[in-house]
Amino acid sequence: MRMRIVIIATLFVVAAAAPAGAKTESTPDGIRFTYTNPNAQTVTLAGDFNGWNATANPMTRDGDAYTTTIKLSPGDHEYKFVVDGQYFADPDNPTTSGSFGNSLVRIGGKGEILAMEATSNTALSPKILVGGRYIGLFVGRRDDGNQDRFAVRRPDFNIDLNFDVRVSEALDARVLTKIRNASEGTPLWETSLRFDRGHLDLHRSAFAVRVFDNDGIGTWSDPLQLVGNIGPYAHDFGFDQQGVRAIAGWRGITGTFFYADNFDAGDPLPPALDPRPVENPGLRYDVNLNANNENTMGLRLERALRRRLHAGVSLRNDRGYNPGSLSQVQVVDDSTRRRDTFARSLERWTGGGVDLRWGDAASRWHAFGEVLYGEASVSGGFGTRQIFRSTSGSFALASEEVLTGGSFPVDTGNRWTLGGSWRAAPELHLHGSVEHERHGLAALATDSLRAFSNTALTYRAGIESDLRERVRLPLRIGFDAEFIDFDYDAGTPWSAQFWFADRNFWLEHGEHRLPVSRFVQLGGDDVTTWSPWLEWTVDPGPPIVFRYEGHYYATRAERKPLLYESFFRLGIPITKRLRLDSDTRWALYDDPVLALHEGFAETFAELSYAFTPGIVVGLSYGVDPHVLDVVTNEYGAIGRNEFLYAQGATPTVARDRYLNLGNVLPRAERALEDERRVQLEAIVRF
Numbered sequence: 001m002r003m004r005i006v007i008i009a010t011l012f013v014v015a016a017a018a019p020a021g022a023k024t025e026s027t028p029d030g031i032r033f034t035y036t037n038p039n040a041q042t043v044t045l046a047g048d049f050n051g052w053n054a055t056a057n058p059m060t061r062d063g064d065a066y067t068t069t070i071k072l073s074p075g076d077h078e079y080k081f082v083v084d085g086q087y088f089a090d091p092d093n094p095t096t097s098g099s100f101g102n103s104l105v106r107i108g109g110k111g112e113i114l115a116m117e118a119t120s121n122t123a124l125s126p127k128i129l130v131g132g133r134y135i136g137l138f139v140g141r142r143d144d145g146n147q148d149r150f151a152v153r154r155p156d157f158n159i160d161l162n163f164d165v166r167v168s169e170a171l172d173a174r175v176l177t178k179i180r181n182a183s184e185g186t187p188l189w190e191t192s193l194r195f196d197r198g199h200l201d202l203h204r205s206a207f208a209v210r211v212f213d214n215d216g217i218g219t220w221s222d223p224l225q226l227v228g229n230i231g232p233y234a235h236d237f238g239f240d241q242q243g244v245r246a247i248a249g250w251r252g253i254t255g256t257f258f259y260a261d262n263f264d265a266g267d268p269l270p271p272a273l274d275p276r277p278v279e280n281p282g283l284r285y286d287v288n289l290n291a292n293n294e295n296t297m298g299l300r301l302e303r304a305l306r307r308r309l310h311a312g313v314s315l316r317n318d319r320g321y322n323p324g325s326l327s328q329v330q331v332v333d334d335s336t337r338r339r340d341t342f343a344r345s346l347e348r349w350t351g352g353g354v355d356l357r358w359g360d361a362a363s364r365w366h367a368f369g370e371v372l373y374g375e376a377s378v379s380g381g382f383g384t385r386q387i388f389r390s391t392s393g394s395f396a397l398a399s400e401e402v403l404t405g406g407s408f409p410v411d412t413g414n415r416w417t418l419g420g421s422w423r424a425a426p427e428l429h430l431h432g433s434v435e436h437e438r439h440g441l442a443a444l445a446t447d448s449l450r451a452f453s454n455t456a457l458t459y460r461a462g463i464e465s466d467l468r469e470r471v472r473l474p475l476r477i478g479f480d481a482e483f484i485d486f487d488y489d490a491g492t493p494w495s496a497q498f499w500f501a502d503r504n505f506w507l508e509h510g511e512h513r514l515p516v517s518r519f520v521q522l523g524g525d526d527v528t529t530w531s532p533w534l535e536w537t538v539d540p541g542p543p544i545v546f547r548y549e550g551h552y553y554a555t556r557a558e559r560k561p562l563l564y565e566s567f568f569r570l571g572i573p574i575t576k577r578l579r580l581d582s583d584t585r586w587a588l589y590d591d592p593v594l595a596l597h598e599g600f601a602e603t604f605a606e607l608s609y610a611f612t613p614g615i616v617v618g619l620s621y622g623v624d625p626h627v628l629d630v631v632t633n634e635y636g637a638i639g640r641n642e643f644l645y646a647q648g649a650t651p652t653v654a655r656d657r658y659l660n661l662g663n664v665l666p667r668a669e670r671a672l673e674d675e676r677r678v679q680l681e682a683i684v685r686f
Contacts, residue, residue, distance in 0.1 A: 023036075023092060024090065024092075024093060024105060024113065025113070026111060026112045026113050027069060029069050029071075030069045030070050030071040030072065030111070031069065031070060031071075031072050031105070031107070031111075031113065032067060032068070032069040033045055033059070033067065033068055033069070033070075033079075033081075033090075034065055034066070034067045035059060035065070035066045035067075035081045035083070035090075036064050036065045036066070037064065037066075037083065038064040040066065040083050040084060041084050042058070042083075042084055043058075043059045043061075043066040043081055043082065043083050043084075044056075044057055044058045044059055044081070044082045045057040045059055045068050045070070045079060045080075045081060045082070046079065046080055046081075046082050046087070047077055047078055047079030047080065047102075048077055048078050048079070049070065049072055049073075049077055049079070054082045054085075057070060059081075071111075072105075072107045072111075073107065074107050074108060074109050074111075075106070075107060076097070076104060076105070076106050076107075077104070077105050077106075077107065078097055078098060078102035078103065078104055079102065079103050079105065080102055080103060087100075089101055089102065089103045089120075089126030090103035093105065094118035094119065094120055094121045094129075095116040095117065095118055095119050095120075096119050096120050096126040096127060096166070097119070097169075098169060099168040099169050101120070101125065101126035101127040101166070102126075103126065104116065104119075119164075119166060120166075125165075127165055127166045127167070128163060128164070128165050128166075129163075129164040129165075129166075130161070130162070130163055130164075131162045131164070131685075131686060132159065132160045132161045132162050132685075132686055133158075133159075133160045133162075133683065133684065133685050133686075134157075134158075134159050134160075134682070134683070134684040134686075135156075135157070135158040135159075135628070135681065135682070135683050135684075136155060136156075136157055136158075136680075136681065136682045137155065137156040137157075137158070137679065137680075137681045138152065138155050138156075138679065138680040138681075139152070139153050139156070139677055139678070139679050140152045140153075140677065140678045140679075141153065141675070141676065141677045142676035142677070150676075150678065154181070154182075154187070155181075156180075156181065156182040157179065157180070157181050157182075157191075158178070158179070158180050158182075158628065159178065159179040159180075160176060160177070160178055160196075160633070161176075161177045161178075161179075161193070162174070162175070162176050162177075163175045163176075163177075170202060170203060170204055171200070171201070171202050171203075172200075172201045172203070173198070173199070173200045173201070174198050174199055174201075174215075175195065175198040176195075176196045176197050176198055176633070177193050177194060177195055177196060178193070178194055178196040178633075179191050179192070179193050179194075195213075196214065196633070197212075197213060197214040197215045197239075197633070198212070198213055198214075198215060199211060199212040199213070199215045200212075206248060206249065206250075207246065207247065207248035207249075208246070208247045208248075209244065209245070209246045209247075210244065210245045210246075211243075211244050212238055212241075212242065212243060212244070212245065213242045214238075214239055214240060214241065214242070215238055215239070216235070216236035216237065216238045216239055216632065217236065217237055217238035217245045217258060218236050218237065218238075219234075219236050219237065220256075220298075220300055220314060221300075221302070221312070221357075222300070222312050222314050222353075222355045222370055223355055223357070223368040223369070223370045223417050223419070223433075224353075224355075224370045224372055224415055224417055224435070226298070226300075226314045226316050226351065226352075226353075226372065227258075227298050227300075227314075227316060230508050230511060231508070231511050231512065231513070232512070232513060232514060232515045232518075232641070233629065233631070233636060233638055235631050235632060236632075237258075237260075238260065239631045239632065240262055240631070241260040241261065241262055241296075242260065242261055242262075242263060243258060243259050243260030243261060243296075244258065244259055245257070245258040246258070252303050252304065253301055253302070253303045254301070254302045254303070255299070255300070255301050255302075256298075256299070256300045256301075257297075257298070257299050258296075258297070258298050259295065259296070259297050260295065260296045260297075261294070261295040261296075262291060262292070262293075262294055262295075264290075264291070264292040264293060264294075283326075283408065283443070283444040283449075284326075284444050284449060285326045285378050285408070285410060285444045285445055287347070287378075287410075287445070287502065289501075289502060289510060290509070290510050291320065291508070291509035291510050292320065293320045294318060294319065294320030294347075294509055295318070295319060295320065296316065296317070296318045297316070297317045298314075298315065298316045298317075299314070299315045299316075300312060300313065300314045300315075301313045308358055308359055308360060309356065309357075309358050310356070310357045310358075311354070311355070311356055311357075312354065312355045312356075312357070313352070313353075313354050313355075314352055314353060314354075314355070314372070315350075315351075315352035316350070316351050316352060317348070317349075317350045318348065318349050318350075318505075318509070319346060319347065319348040319349075320346075320347050320348075320509070326378055326408075326444075346378065346379040347376075347377075347378050348376070348377050348378070348379070349374060349375065349376035349377070349411075349505040350374055350375060351372055351373065351374025351375075351413075351505070351506070352372065352373070352374070353370060353371045353372035353373060353415075354370070354371060355368065355369065355370035355371075356368065356369050356370075363423070364422070364423045365420065365421065365422045365423065366420055366421055367418075367419070367420035368417070368418070368419055368420060368433075369416070369417065369418045369419075370415075370416065370417050371414070371415075371416045372414060372415045372416070372506075373413075373414045374412070374413055374414070374505060374506070375409055375411070375412045375413075376409070376410045376411040376412075376413075376505040377407055377408060377409045377410055378407070378408055378410055379406065379407040379408070408442065408444060409442050410441070410442050410444065410445045410503075411439055411440065411441055411442065411445060411503060411504075411505055412439070412440045413437065413438055413439040413440065413504075413505065413506065414436075414437075414438050415435065415436065415437045415438075415506060416435070416436050417433055417434065417435040417436070418433065418434055419431070419432055419433025419434065419435075419460070420432070420433070425469075426466075426469055427465055427466040427467070427468070427469035427470050428463075428464075428465050428466075429463070429464045429465075430461075430462070430463050430464075431460075431461070431462050432459075432460060432461040432462070433459075433460045433461075434457070434458065434459050434460075435457070435458040435460075436455070436456070436457050436458075437455065437456045437458075437498060437506070438453065438454070438455045438456075439453070439454050439455075439496075439498075439503065439504065440452075440453050441453070441454070441492070441496060441503060445496075445503060446491075446492070446493055446496070447493055448491050450491065452488075452489040452491065452492045452496070453489060454486075454487065454488045454489060454492055454496065454498070455486075455487045456484055456485065456486050456487070456498050457484070457485045457487075458482065458483070458484045458485075459481075459482070459483045459484075460480070460481070460482050461480070461481050462478065462479065462480040462481070463478060463479050464476070464477070464478040465477055465478070474536060474537045474538060474539060475534060475535070475536050475537075476534065476535040476537075477532075477533070477534045477535075478532070478533050478534070479530075479531070479532045479533070480530075480531040480532075480533075481528075481529070481530055481531070482527075482528070482529045482531075483526070483527070483528050483529075484526070484527040484528075485525070485526050486498070486524065486525050486526065486527065487525070488525070494523075494655070494658065495655055497522060497523070498513075499512060499513040499514050499518065499522070500512055500514075500651075500655055502655070512651040512655075514651040514654060515641050516641055516644045516645070516649050516665075516668075517551060517553060517563060517565055518553070519649070519654050519661055519665065520553055520555075520562040520563045520589070520591050520594070521553055521554075521555055521562070522654055522658060523555075523593070523658070524555030524556060525555070525556050526555060526556035527553075527554075527555055527556075528553075528554045528555070528556075529551060529552065529553055529554075530550075530551070530552040530554075530561075531549070531550060531551050531552075532548075532549075532550045533547070533548060533549045533550065534547070534548050535547045535548075542573035542576070543573070544570075544571065544572050544573070545569075545570070545571045546568075546569070546570050546571075547567075547568075547569040547570075548566070548567070548568055548569075549566070549567040549569075550564075550565070550566045550567075551563075551564075551565045551566075552564055552565075553565070560590065561590065562589065562590055562591040563587065563588070563589055563590070563591070564586075564587065564588040564590075565585070565586070565587045565588075566585070566586045566587075567583065567584070567585055567586075568582075568583075568584045568586075569581075569582070569583045569584075570582045577609055577610045577611070578607070578608070578609050578610075579607075579608055579610075580605070580606070580607050581605070581606050581608070582603060582604065582605045582606075583603070583604045583605075583625050584601065584602070584603040584604075585601065585602055585603075585625075585640060586599070586600070586601045587599065587600045587601070587669065588600075589665070589666075589669075593659075594659065594661055594662035594665065595662050596661075596662055596665060596666060598666055598669075600669040600670065600672065600673045601673060602622060602623065602672055602673045602675070603622055604620065604621070604622035604623060604624055604625055605620060605621050605622060606618045606619065606620035606621075606624075607619050607620070614684060614685040614686060615682075615683075615684050615685075616682070616683050617680070617681070617682045617683075618679075618680075618681045618682075618683075619678075619679070619680055620678070620679045620681070621677070621678055621679075622675070622677065623639055623640060623643050623672060623675050623677065624639045624679065624681075625637050625638075625639040625640055626639055627639040627642060640672065643668075643671075643672055643675070644668045644669070644672060647664075647667065647668035647671045647672070648664050648667070648668060649661065649664050649665050649668040649669075
């Protein structure tokens with residue numbers, strides 16, 4: 001359904017022009033209720049304090065206003081105005097309750113009215129809370145090819161309208177609609193209001209059910225996070241999905257079940273097969289790399305075994321009719337090749353395991369462990385057998401028959417992890433873990449038609465210290481380290497590396513674990529990342545904060561880092577409303593494989609002014625590190641990485657044409673360094 005902006009504007013004008021008004025205030029004689037409506041003939045007050053009697057508390061008219069004062073005991077009280085026999089919620093009280101949308105007032109011990117969180121803010125219905133966010137972004141970029149002038153591109157307006165609807169005490173709904181002219185490539189006045197995401201919540205004391213559409217349903221609490229923590233930006237599960245999630249408790253066990261489907265159509269037929277002879281006859285499967293026509297089911301059970309010990313069981317099943325090319329290639333004689341092909345295939349993977357989490361009540365330490373096992377397979381059925389025969393060096397189709405199919409394992413794998421954290425002192429925190437992952441690739445999943453077994457062992461450790469407690473310095477420091485020992489069989493396909501989802505079913509279909517900084521580590525047997533950081537806060541007064549973050553990426557083949565990446569961030573509050581922020585990135589590549597030995601630096605600076613907590617305007621220069629993540633619809637520190645992706649330095653290039661990164665990466669980094677842009681951004685939350 002498409003609705004023009006003028007329709008929304010008209011609704012708000014109508015709501016704002018509603019003639020009725022009300023006021024509730026504390027007086028020495030009790031709580032005085034006032035309702036204003038020049039067209040009303042009789043008005044009374046009904047609520048839980050008078051048994052909802054429509055005649056017990058008549059209101060006295062004074063001009064256009066009706067008033068009454070009554071004593072109320074401390075606590076919550078529901079009420080409505082009865083206007084000419086019809087019940088109306090208080091139009092000026094944004095807090096409502098109950099299945100009928102009754103107005104709610106909370107009385108303190110001294111008879112005063114206590115503030116409460118708003119649950120509605122429109123006269124159209126006491127059960128609807130309307131909110132949203134307006135983002136206006138104006139960007140001027142230097143155009144080197146046009147007399148070095150700044151050209152202003154079409155403004156990007158991103159308008160969210162969010163509707164929280166309380167259908168009843170047990171049923172809530174949330175709908176987010178969006179206007180985004182940049183996504184439609186049109187001026188703002190020609191855009192449409194479109195549904196973006198939402199959910200419906202049914203909640204009772206024993207269970208809760210959520211029906212969702214393109215809305216996150218979280219990340220599971222098991223250490224290896226079988227569900228959620230998706231991609232390099234660690235997204236929750238549920239985006240770009242539609243489904244249902246149920247949570248229930250029984251005898252100390254909390255269970256979570258969900259079913260989701262992306263409703264994208266799968267390819268109707270597999271890729272066309274090449275009838276020419278092949279060097280390695282046998283069964284092979286060329287997987288499609290998208291998640292079309294895929295659905296997912298998951299079940300997690302958790303229970304507290306003791307006061308400090310919690311156990312969990314996780315199970316997940318993904319499947320989709322998104323056929324790749326499953327074929328049996330055989331040699332019949334010197335001049336004949338036979339291909340048995342399946343025109344439709346079912347891809348499936350199932351995984352699950354158990355976990356334990358142990359920690360003290362004061363959160364001074366905790367330990368965890370988890371073991372997972374899974375298998376990916378492909379099934380084919382109702383395919384065709386095609387027999388090709390040689391005629392003077394070329395091959396022609398000789399016959400074709402219908403076949404039945406079978407189920408074939410593609411990959412089996414297991415994962416386990418052990419780790420924990422310890423707060424040795426209020427100012428000292430340590431953490432560490434070890435994680436193992438193994439994949440057994442079947443011969444049909446490799447180009448050489450030979451089975452492979454690949455493993456990875458990952459060690460992580462970190463320390464954080466707050467020197468303000470120990471040596472009275474306004475300084476926090478930390479250090480994180482990661483070491484990954486990859487063991488790939490010789491001849492393993494490049495795309496079977498663990499950071500690609502092509503042959504790693506533990507990742508979401510089509511997912512990757514590759515921010516641009518990881519590219520230099522691809523193909524390494526041992527991968528090391530060192531990340532020191534410090535944060536210096538200058539007090540008294542509004543704090544000035546300086547933060548440094550360093551990341552050094554290396555492999556065993558090159559002991560020294562292949563990439564040095566450093567960030568220098570400074571936040572200065574000039575006044576209570578005006579602040580200056582700067583963010584500088586410096587990157588130095590020293591990668592002999594990509595023949596890349598070059599450094600890059602760029603700075604982002606922003607001057608922002610907060611008119612109110614909900615209205616902020618910023619004037620900035622450079623590529624903004626914090627941009628809107630279109631998946632979550634929230635801001636994230638992904639701006640530079642997204643810019644480099646947009647310049648062609650993508651995981652797809654890293655997977656399919658890795659050595660091309662020697663040209664693509666410096667070109668993308670130079671574009672980031674040379675980008676000259678001025679931005680004016682306004683964010684209004686309401």
